[in-house]
Amino acid sequence: MLLFFQWLMEQPSKDSGTKMNYSKDSNQQLLDAFIKQFNHFHENIVSRPVASSVLHQPSCHLPKSGLGFEKLDTKLSEEILPNMSASNGGRYWGFVTGGANPIATYADWLVSTYNQNVSIGGDSIATSIELRSVEMLCELFDLPATFKGLFTSGATAANLLAAFTARQFVGHQQGLDIAKSGMKALEVSIYSATPHASMTKSLAMAGFGSESYIKIDCEANSESMQIESLENALKSNSKKGAIVIASAATVTGTDFDDFINISKLCKQYGAWLHVDAAFGIFERLISGKNGRTAGLELADSITLDCHKWLNVPYDCGVFLTSNQEMLRQSCEVKAPYLQSVEEEIPFMSLGIENSRRFRALPVWATLMGYGRDGIKSAIKKNIQQAKKLADWLNSNSNYLLVKACQLNVVLFKPNPAVTTLTSSECMSRLNQSGQLFLTPGSWQGEPIIRAAISNWSTSDEDIETAIVQLAAIMTNS
Ligand SMILES: Cc1ncc(COP(=O)(O)O)c(C=O)c1O
Known part of the structure; x- marks a missing residue:
């Protein structure tokens, strides 16, 4: 009986496109269709509307038997792809949006093809590539090798890790292990001048509350923090702990905080310093480590986004910290079936997800390919x-x-x-x-x-x- 079912499963389906299968012929069919779509997209990117003005609702219901690849591709070509925006083109200037550069795009195809799970390591080179890519990003931005980190789904996820790590650090200062016992006894004041909305969302998700931070005054006609106001606020902090959230390029004014003086104050008052440098860190390539990002290297943690100005495909942010132990304690996964065979801390014990896409490959390819x-x-x-x-x-x-x-x-x-x-x-x-x-x-x-x-x-x-x-x-x- 079992053999009969096995035989049945192995029989080619009448409509070969509806059965999951890779073969030389079907691979060629996918590649031919893909090349057509790819060329069509690039040949028309300049002339297609930058944003869809009419937002169509897709007409689809779950079919009992699948359409098969050919019909599906027609449906994609007629109903879905024409209604996509040209956000990957040169005149989409909303938010802070990068495009997907050619080499990273190629690497991203390989990411799906190989579909590695960069979770634990020990079975593939993918973990080493992620580690090396983070190191190369530190080299690119002239940050000390003491910064360790990982790829996240974006800057929001990196800011969330910052909130977790800072929470664990402040807990430690007060003899609490927040990851184990929760935040009930934690005493902390959070200070920021112009946090990005994703940072206040992260404060909400981490259990602090999005409105829990104390707003520090800004310099005139700027979104950067007034140092004197921060000093006064830290001086009069009635709580046992403090976290300061600074910005390297605010999303509107592109203003940079004074990291040298802020970090001095943070050291003096034992506060954790997080810098959201999602796109502003790229300015460091222009004016160097003594320019507008001077002192960034003194932060306890940094957020940056590769799907912004490094122009790799979504989704790809980075969280860096000089206190990886606090991050590990916040995110550690313990289960016998998830034991790591490697010496390195597994990425699943450093980030939000257990299973993780090989986000590092397009970054690695971009760094190596363009230098x-x-x-x-x-x-x-x-x-x-x-x-x-x-x-x-x-x-x-x-x-x-x-x-x-x-x-x-x-x-x-x-x-x-x-x-x-x-x-x-x-x-x-x-x-x-x-x-x-x-x-x-x-x-x-x-x-x-x-x-x-x-x-x-x-x-x-x-x-x-x-x-x-x-x-x-x-x-x-
Ligand atoms: C300064 C800053 N931080 C965080 C974010 C959030 O980034 P993401 O959309 O990758 O989560 C942005 C997005 O524009 C940003 O500009």
Whole structure:
């Protein structure tokens, strides 16, 4: 009977596409279809609307028997892919969005093909590649080798690990093991000037509460922390422990905190210092370790995002800490079937997930394939492009440049002395043009428009196209 069922399972299905199977022929079919899709996407990326203006709902119900590959591919081509945004192209300037560079894209195909689980190690080179990639990122950013870390799904997950690690550290100072006994007895004050929304979300998820932090005053016309205010706050802390959350490039103003003086205060008051450097860390490639990120190396933990300015595919953030033991204690997994045979701490005991995608490979490939110079020149180009856009806005009477552009984010709004268009109306018109995609922000309490340029493929023609569109919507308003 068993043999009969085994035989039945091995028989080719009538519709070979509905049975899970790799064969030379079906592999070729997948590759041919993929090359077609890939070329079609790249040949049309410049002309397709940057954002879908009509959001279609997919028409699909779970079929009893599968469509098979050919019909599925037709469905993808007709219903799904045309309604994707051009977020992987040069004029998608919302949020802080990187593109997927060619070498990383290739590596990412291999990630799915090999489908390693970078969890425990001992069965593949993948663990060593992740370790080495983290080390190479530290080399790239001139951070001491004392920083250890891992790849996360993004900066939000890295910020969450920061909250866990800081919580464990402060607990230790108070003789508590938070990972074991919880936070009931923990006494801590958290300080920050302009935390990213993902950081306050992380505070919520870690059990502190998103509104639990004490807001430190900012410098004038800036989102960076006033050192004197932080000092006064730490001095008057009535709790036993403290955590300071600083920023290397705030998401709107691209302002950097003064890490040298903040870290001095943190040492003095025994506070944990976390720096959210999701995209700002890339500035270190331009002005070096004594530039705007000076003192970043003094942090206890750092968040950075490779799917932003390193331009690797989603999802790929990094958490670094100089106190890996606190991270391990926060995330340790214990089960007899999960014993590691390696000396290194398994990644599943350092991060949120047990099973983990081989996120390191596209990063490793990018670092090896383009090297320090290639990565630096892509960053430099984006900064120059942002400056060009900012200069044009500054010289055009229809717009107000809200803040001098100091990195890759341009903040602007329609000039109220010339037009009645609000920022939100102006942004909608620009986005509806299909020529560019921008997202809103707030500067000093006023609604504004943000253009964040962090895609390796943004060309000078893309900037020209955007300028033409910016001019056109004012002429037609
Ligand atoms: C400073 C900063 N931190 C964190 C994040 C969140 O990143 P992710 O979307 O990768 O979780 C962002 C995203 O823009 C950011 O700019």
